[in-house]
Amino acid sequence: MSIINPPASRRDTEKARREALERERREARRTATPKKTATPKPTRTPTPSPTKTQTPTPSPTKTPTQSATPSPTKTPTQSATPTPTPTQSATPTQSATPTPTQSATPSPTKTPTPSQSATPTTPAPPPAHGGHTFESQVDFSSAEVDEDNPVTEFLQTAQTSYEIGVFGREMRFDDGATFEIWSFETEESERGFPGPNLRVKEGDIFHATVEPSMGPHTMHWHGMEPDPRNDGVGHTSFEIGGTYTYQWQPEPGRPGDPNYGAAGTYFYHCHVNTVLHAQMGMLGPLIVDPVEHPDHPVTPGARRAFVDGPEYDIETEAFLMTYSVDPRWHEMGHAEGLSGEDVGLNRFEPKHFYMIGGELASRRYGDEVVWGMTSLRANVRGGLKKPTLLRVLNGNYMPTYIEFTDEAGNDLRMAEVISHDGRPYRDTSHPNEPAPPCGAAGYPLTTDCLSFGAAERYDLMLDPPAPGRYLLKARWLDWITSEVLAERIVPIIAS
Amino acid sequence: MTTQAGNPGSHELKRANLLKYGAAAGLGLAVLSPARPAIPAQPRVAQVRAPKAVSAVPGVLDLYINEGYLKMVDDSLVYHRGFGNSPTDLKDANPNLALSPVVFTADGTVVESRSYPFGAQLPPAGVPQPYSADPANPGQYYIWRNYWASYFPKRTIIAEVGSTLRFRIHNRLAKEHSFTIHGAGAGGSDVGSGAIAPSSTVEFELPCPPPGSYIFSDPSNAPVERVLGLFGALVVIHPNHQWDVAPGFAAFERQWIWLCHDIDPVWAEMEATGKTVNPQQTKAVPRYFTLNGRSGYESLAITKDAALNLASEEETLIAGFPRQVDVRQFGEGTTMGTLRGGQLVRLINPGIVQHQMHFHGNHIWLVRWNNLQLSREDGFVDSDGHVVMQQWEDVVELPPMHTKDCIIPMKRPPDAVDQVWKARTTDWVYPMHCHAEPSQTAAGGMYPGGLVAHWTLKAPRSGAPS
Numbered sequence: 026m027s028i029i030n031p032p033a034s035r036r037d038t039e040k041a042r043r044e045a046l047e048r049e050r051r052e053a054r055r056t057a058t059p060k061k062t063a064t065p066k067p068t069r070t071p072t073p074s075p076t077k078t079q080t081p082t083p084s085p086t087k088t089p090t091q092s093a094t095p096s097p098t099k100t101p102t103q104s105a106t107p108t109p110t111p112t113q114s115a116t117p118t119q120s121a122t123p124t125p126t127q128s129a130t131p132s133p134t135k136t137p138t139p140s141q142s143a144t145p146t147t148p149a150p151p152p153a154h155g156g157h158t159f160e161s162q163v164d165f166s167s168a169e170v171d172e173d174n175p176v177t178e179f180l181q182t183a184q185t186s187y188e189i190g191v192f193g194r195e196m197r198f199d200d201g202a203t204f205e206i207w208s209f210e211t212e213e214s215e216r217g218f219p220g221p222n223l224r225v226k227e228g229d230i231f232h233a234t235v236e237p238s239m240g241p242h243t244m245h246w247h248g249m250e251p252d253p254r255n256d257g258v259g260h261t262s263f264e265i266g267g268t269y270t271y272q273w274q275p276e277p278g279r280p281g282d283p284n285y286g287a288a289g290t291y292f293y294h295c296h297v298n299t300v301l302h303a304q305m306g307m308l309g310p311l312i313v314d315p316v317e318h319p320d321h322p323v324t325p326g327a328r329r330a331f332v333d334g335p336e337y338d339i340e341t342e343a344f345l346m347t348y349s350v351d352p353r354w355h356e357m358g359h360a361e362g363l364s365g366e367d368v369g370l371n372r373f374e375p376k377h378f379y380m381i382g383g384e385l386a387s388r389r390y391g392d393e394v395v396w397g398m399t400s401l402r403a404n405v406r407g408g409l410k411k412p413t414l415l416r417v418l419n420g421n422y423m424p425t426y427i428e429f430t431d432e433a434g435n436d437l438r439m440a441e442v443i444s445h446d447g448r449p450y451r452d453t454s455h456p457n458e459p460a461p462p463c464g465a466a467g468y469p470l471t472t473d474c475l476s477f478g479a480a481e482r483y484d485l486m487l488d489p490p491a492p493g494r495y496l497l498k499a500r501w502l503d504w505i506t507s508e509v510l511a512e513r514i515v516p517i518i519a520s
Numbered sequence: 521m522t523t524q525a526g527n528p529g530s531h532e533l534k535r536a537n538l539l540k541y542g543a544a545a546g547l548g549l550a551v552l553s554p555a556r557p558a559i560p561a562q563p564r565v566a567q568v569r570a571p572k573a574v575s576a577v578p579g580v581l582d583l584y585i586n587e588g589y590l591k592m593v594d595d596s597l598v599y600h601r602g603f604g605n606s607p608t609d610l611k612d613a614n615p616n617l618a619l620s621p622v623v624f625t626a627d628g629t630v631v632e633s634r635s636y637p638f639g640a641q642l643p644p645a646g647v648p649q650p651y652s653a654d655p656a657n658p659g660q661y662y663i664w665r666n667y668w669a670s671y672f673p674k675r676t677i678i679a680e681v682g683s684t685l686r687f688r689i690h691n692r693l694a695k696e697h698s699f700t701i702h703g704a705g706a707g708g709s710d711v712g713s714g715a716i717a718p719s720s721t722v723e724f725e726l727p728c729p730p731p732g733s734y735i736f737s738d739p740s741n742a743p744v745e746r747v748l749g750l751f752g753a754l755v756v757i758h759p760n761h762q763w764d765v766a767p768g769f770a771a772f773e774r775q776w777i778w779l780c781h782d783i784d785p786v787w788a789e790m791e792a793t794g795k796t797v798n799p800q801q802t803k804a805v806p807r808y809f810t811l812n813g814r815s816g817y818e819s820l821a822i823t824k825d826a827a828l829n830l831a832s833e834e835e836t837l838i839a840g841f842p843r844q845v846d847v848r849q850f851g852e853g854t855t856m857g858t859l860r861g862g863q864l865v866r867l868i869n870p871g872i873v874q875h876q877m878h879f880h881g882n883h884i885w886l887v888r889w890n891n892l893q894l895s896r897e898d899g900f901v902d903s904d905g906h907v908v909m910q911q912w913e914d915v916v917e918l919p920p921m922h923t924k925d926c927i928i929p930m931k932r933p934p935d936a937v938d939q940v941w942k943a944r945t946t947d948w949v950y951p952m953h954c955h956a957e958p959s960q961t962a963a964g965g966m967y968p969g970g971l972v973a974h975w976t977l978k979a980p981r982s983g984a985p986s
Contacts, residue, residue: 362965
């Protein structure tokens with residue numbers, strides 16, 4: 026890993042060299058890789074020998090019969106209709122009267138020593154992080170944990186797959202400021218910001234084959250919950266030096282069941298020196314669509330937000346990421362700070378504030394294209410189209426507050442919050458009965474404002490009362506004082 | 521186990537000398553809710569001259585406001601103040617700035633103990649072992665109910681409902697200080713000792729507040745004294761419902777306290793040299809970020825110090841065996857003596873940064889926020905734009921001086937491919953970190969050297985006890 030940020034002139038030369046290499050690499054990939062199509066494509070070469078970790082009976086890979094129609098894993102026999110029995114504690118060994126000792130002076134703490142007779146004895150757990158221990162924090166931070174070509178265990182045939190690269194280049198934002206941005210790219214997206222929109226359906230096997238450049242990176246699927254190797258965190262699995270195919274399968278939802286289902290809004294980001302890499306732009310939207318259930322059919326031109334969730338209009342579905350830039354950080358190098366030098370990464374002092382996003386179905390990709398939100402369309406209920414779904418993500422490190430107003434600036438409760446962090450809001454008040462979405466239960470979570478901090482996501486159904494022009498305001502707040510640092514506004518055009 | 525016995529009627533605090541509690545609680549009284557049941561006794565406080573040597577008083581907890589230097593994760597030393605169990609001096613190599621966990625029992629004793637409930641089994645290395653394998657769900661387990669003790673980190677006070685919290689606060693420093701338990705007074709008001717003059721002692725008592733998670737701190741010159749280390753957590757538990765978030769409300773296997781803190785060495789140095797920080801003039805710039813007093817590799821238990829690692833595993837690093845849960849009801853499992861539920865995590869932020877606690881591997885289920893038991897129905901969005909009801913989250917917003925109690929279900933990570941799950945033979949370790957990412961640094965870099973932890977889904981075991 027590089028340690029010290031090189032001087033500016035050297036850095037410029039280095040950047041030019043890196044960009045040239047990137048161009049060559051990309052060109053090579055473009056000619057070598059077939060373009061991604063809408064139909065599911067077979068995965069890369071099956072890799073039947075999971076190495077490194079446990080291999081009990083790896084009847085690995087190539088199981089097209091089951092991956093083509095992925096059956097929901099696990100069928101719990103007890104959770105769906107629990108029948109609680111009267112509480113009868115196992116061994117409530119409360120010693121309510123610990124022996125008093127009238128010590129005259131404070132004595133050192135001692136731990137009570139309850140009987141261990143009933144305790145199932147087990148050896149101490151093995152230490153985490155591969156059993157490695159470290160002499161110091163800098164020893165840990167600077168440890169190389171990258172693997173060139175780690176193996177995807179039990180590689181399945183994917184229904185959704187992406188080939189993803191990493192790039193860095195200068196980009197101009199809507200206020201005219203330019204910064205060095207690092208991000209992810211696909212063939213389709215080219216080199217824009219943020220990374221490409223990724224989309225997968227519940228129950229489908231998802232693959233993302235990542236070939237980083239500019240040093241090792243990872244892709245963490247924020248909010249998705251696969252096994253640790255596919256979670257994309259450098260210090261609990263590995264950083265990718267060469268290439269790796271991430272694999273996971275979003276859990277299918279079940280109508281009325283709050284324990285199942287992954288449909289919702291997520292994002293992905295690099296989890297190497299994350300504090301820096303995410304701010305440099307290594308992040309992008311990830312959407313999980315629900316399985317279709319016969320009891321909840323879908324109208325043409327619409328989708329459901331989750332399996333038994335409300336329908337929304339595909340054409341106007343939108344994504345908003347609040348983002349801000351501290352220009353000082355965008356002069357840094359890949360491994361800045363990891364060798365113990367003080368580079369001030371505890372101080373995020375944004376000077377530029379952006380509303381990133383727009384309509385998901387019509388995002389314009391291209392080199393150096395920054396996806397900036399200039400306006401938002403919203404359907405008025407009662408028309409031919411379903412309502413508009415707005416997916417929001419806090420993509421920076423500051424708390425954000427958004428509010429909806431009419432054109433004159435009066436607060437307007439025109440948003441219904443239906444999901445948070447990829448999970449619907451449901452009424453769970455009846456243990457043995459279905460848990461309907463709050464709206465269906467009779468209390469839609471309508472609001473004119475929303476507070477959300479770093480990495481949180483909310484899904485909002487927009488409900489403008491009449492055609493016309495409304496406002497969506499976003500404020501960035503200081504993470505200590507809550508002082509308003511900036512405000513930006515985009516118009517909402519309702520029709 | 522050291523205990524301080526107490527006959528509530530015979531303790532040595534002179535009730536006749538007690539004054540009605542002071543300024544710190546005054547505002548709270550003004551907002552006492554008439555609808556709330558009256559708390560049986562009022563907090564009381566008395567200030568006396570600080571004795572040189574202190575003899576323990578049964579049923580009374582002595583807290584010493586000390587100062588000293590603490591080692592940060594990069595081995596630098598930063599000046600701190602803190603509530604300790606014993607008097608120590610500035611130059612002490614091991615200043616007592618963080619009290620060891622202590623329990624106020626309903627029968628009037630004060631018990632120093634790292635674990636609670638008393639007599640419950642101590643989980644090996646902090647990990648509750650399963651009741652038996654779940655025959656219907658390979659790789660998953662039935663979980664003991666009302667069985668395992670929990671370990672608690674330093675700076676924790678546990679109180680049983682029905683107890684009286686009696687303190688003697690000894691201010692051993694040159695400035696005025698105070699001790700306040702936030703939200704523990706009538707109507708959820710703050711309640712405290714009021715100002716404690718230098719070299720003085722204040723006797724202070726209050727009736728145990730309702731079950732919940734509370735922050736105590738020195739609110740003087742807020743938030744400066746808190747940043748310097750004068751803070752901790754009070755956890756109130758019903759003695760007949762020691763494994764419930766509150767009576768009849770969300771049972772759990774064991775519980776964890778996660779205390780967030782942010783350290784600004786510039787503020788610390790100013791105060792160490794006799795200045796008084798004006799937080800408006802000198803903006804806080806935290807440089808170290810701790811969870812239960814540890815950062816980075818120390819919090820993650822991957823140091824060369826086995827004792828430190830074990831303490832972190834027992835107190836901080838959540839671990840357990842996978843199980844079936846249903847968030848519609850955390851309670852009795854289908855087999856007598858087992859629990860269908862997860863583990864309780866009390867997220868407590870006495871720090872100054874808005875933390876964003878992100879769990880990998882499992883979403884967590886929010887049940888209580890600032891001691892408001894959240895409803896499962898009739899949710900709403902409050903005027904600040906927060907959804908008020910029980911809910912799933914993978915990032916929990918945790919502003920300064922907020923507490924949130926959550927259940928981590930410890931379920932099979934839902935998006936793992938079936939074949940991978942079935943072949944699992946090792947622990948699966950998932951990070952928990954603050955997503956306000958500057959808090960992941962130490963001394964301006966060294967990612968991940970800040971407020972970080974992990975949680976572990978334990979590997980399948982053969983022959984789980986039944």
